[in-house]
Amino acid sequence: MNTFGREFRITTFGESHGKAVGVVIDGVPAGLPLSEEDIKRELERRMFCHIHWLNPRCEPEEFEILSGVKNGHTQGTPIAIVIWNKRAISSYYDELWMKPRPGHADLAYYLKYGKFYDHRGGGRASGRTTAAIVAAGAVAKKLLSQLGVEVCGHIIELGGIEVRRSYTFEEVKSSWAKPLPVVDDEALAAMLETLRKNAAEGDSVGGGVEIWAVGVPPGLGEPHFGKIKAELAMAAFSIPAVVALDWGAGRALAKMRGSEANDPIIIKSGRPALESNKIGGVLGGITVGEPIYFRVWFKPTPSVRKPQRTVDLAKMEPAVLEFRGRYDVSVVPKALVALEAMTAITLADHALRAGLVRRDRPLRDPVV
Numbered sequence: 270m271n272t273f274g275r276e277f278r279i280t281t282f283g284e285s286h287g288k289a290v291g292v293v294i295d296g297v298p299a300g301l302p303l304s305e306e307d308i309k310r311e312l313e314r315r316m317f318c319h320i321h322w323l324n325p326r327c328e329p330e331e332f333e334i335l336s337g338v339k340n341g342h343t344q345g346t347p348i349a350i351v352i353w354n355k356r357a358i359s360s361y362y363d364e365l366w367m368k369p370r371p372g373h374a375d376l377a378y379y380l381k382y383g384k385f386y387d388h389r390g391g392g393r394a395s396g397r398t399t400a401a402i403v404a405a406g407a408v409a410k411k412l413l414s415q416l417g418v419e420v421c422g423h424i425i426e427l428g429g430i431e432v433r434r435s436y437t438f439e440e441v442k443s444s445w446a447k448p449l450p451v452v453d454d455e456a457l458a459a460m461l462e463t464l465r466k467n468a469a470e471g472d473s474v475g476g477g478v479e480i481w482a483v484g485v486p487p488g489l490g491e492p493h494f495g496k497i498k499a500e501l502a503m504a505a506f507s508i509p510a511v512v513a514l515d516w517g518a519g520r521a522l523a524k525m526r527g528s529e530a531n532d533p534i535i536i537k538s539g540r541p542a543l544e545s546n547k548i549g550g551v552l553g554g555i556t557v558g559e560p561i562y563f564r565v566w567f568k569p570t571p572s573v574r575k576p577q578r579t580v581d582l583a584k585m586e587p588a589v590l591e592f593r594g595r596y597d598v599s600v601v602p603k604a605l606v607a608l609e610a611m612t613a614i615t616l617a618d619h620a621l622r623a624g625l626v627r628r629d630r631p632l633r634d635p636v637v
C-alpha cells in the first residue's frame with residue numbers, strides 16, 4: 270500500500286539508494302497557487318544541514334515538478350514530483366547484505382520479500398522516503414492555507430531531555446528560527462549537547478514531537494471508521510520509527526476525574542465552543558473548531574556504530590554487525606517535518622471529503 274487518502278490522494282514511490290523518491294498527488298483542485306519555492310521551502314526544513322553531525326548525508330534536494338502545475342497554479346490534474354537521490358553511497362551496505370540491522374526493517378523485508386528487496390540505505394523502509402511525503406505535504410499545506418488552516422510542530426523531547434514549560438502556538442512557529450525547533454532554550458542547549466555526544470560515540474537517541482493544527486473548521490471526520498483521530502494516528506504511524514501517540518492532553522487525561530477532564534462548553538462570538546481544549550479539538554472523531562494537537566514519539570535510530578548482534582542469513586549463524594555508513598543521530602527533527610506533512614495531507618483529504626473544497630471545480634474563476 271503506497272497510496273494514502275481518499276479524495277486528496279498521494280502515491281509515493283522510490284527507495285533510498287534508487288534513482289529517486291517521489292509522489293503523485295491526485296485530487297488537488299485547479300487554481301491553487303503553487304510554485305517550486307513552496308516545495309523547496311518544506312524540503313529544506315527537513316534537512317537540518319546546519320547541524321552537520323545530525324545530518325551527515327545532507328542531501329541537496331534536487332527535485333522536479335513533472336506535471337499538474339502551469340504558470341504557478343495547479344491545473345486540477347495529478348501533480349507528480351520527483352526528488353533525485355544524489356548523495357547515496359551504496360558501498361557501505363555491501364557487507365550488510367543478508368545481515369539484517371537490528372531495529373531496522375531489513376529482517377521484516379527479508380521475511381516478506383526474500384532476496385528481492387533493496388537493503389541499501391534501508392531501501393523502501395528508509396527515512397529518505399519521507400522526502401516525498403514532505404513534498405506532498407507542501408501541496409496539502411498550500412491547499413489548507415486557503416481554508417485558514419495552519420499546521421506546525423516542534424520537538425518536545427530528545428534523548429530524554431523534555432520541554433517542561435508552557436508555550437503558545439506563536440512560540441511553536443517562531444522556534445523554527447532556532448537550530449532545532451524547541452521552544453525552551455535550556456532544553457534546546459541540552460538536546461544539542463546530547464546529539465553531539467551521541468554522534469561522537471556512534472550511538473543514537475529517540476524523542477518526541479508535538480503537532481498543532483489551528484484554524485481547523487468543525488465537521489472534519491466521519492464516524493465510524495473515518496474518525497479524524499484514527500486517520501491521523503494511521504498517518505502518523507506510517508512514518509518510520511514512530512512508537513507512540515498521545516492525543517490532546519493524552520495520558521494526563523487518563524489520570525483525571527471526569528469532572529476535571531471535561532472541557533466546559535461555552536458561547537464564544539455567538540457560537541458554541543470549548544472553554545479549554547484538553548481533548549485536542551476532536552469529539553466523537555469529528556473536529557469541533559478548536560485547535561488539534563497531539564504528540565508522537567520516535568525510537569532511537571536503529572543504525573549505530575556500536576557492535577550489534579544479528580544473524581548471517583546466508584550461513585544461518587550468529588554474526589556481529591558494525592555499521593560504518595552514515596546515519597541520523599536522531600530521526601526526530603526530520604520526522605517532525607514528515608509528521609507535519611502527513612497531518613496536512615490527512616486534513617486536506619478530510620476538507621475535500623467534507624466538501625469544503627471541491628476537487629472538480631477551480632478554486633478561482635477559470636481564466637477565459
Ligand SMILES: Cc1cc2nc3c(=O)[nH]c(=O)nc-3n(C[C@H](O)[C@H](O)[C@H](O)COP(=O)(O)O)c2cc1C
Pocket residue numbers: 372373374391394395396397399508509510511568570571572595596597598600603604607
Ligand atoms: C526521517 C527519518 C530518518 C531516518 N533515518 C534513519 C537512519 O539514518 N538510519 C536508520 O537506521 N534508520 C533511520 N530511520 C528509521 C528507520 O527508517 C526505521 O526505524 C525502519 O524503517 C524500521 O521501521 P520501524 O522503526 O517503524 O519499525 C529514519 C526514520 C525517519 C522517519
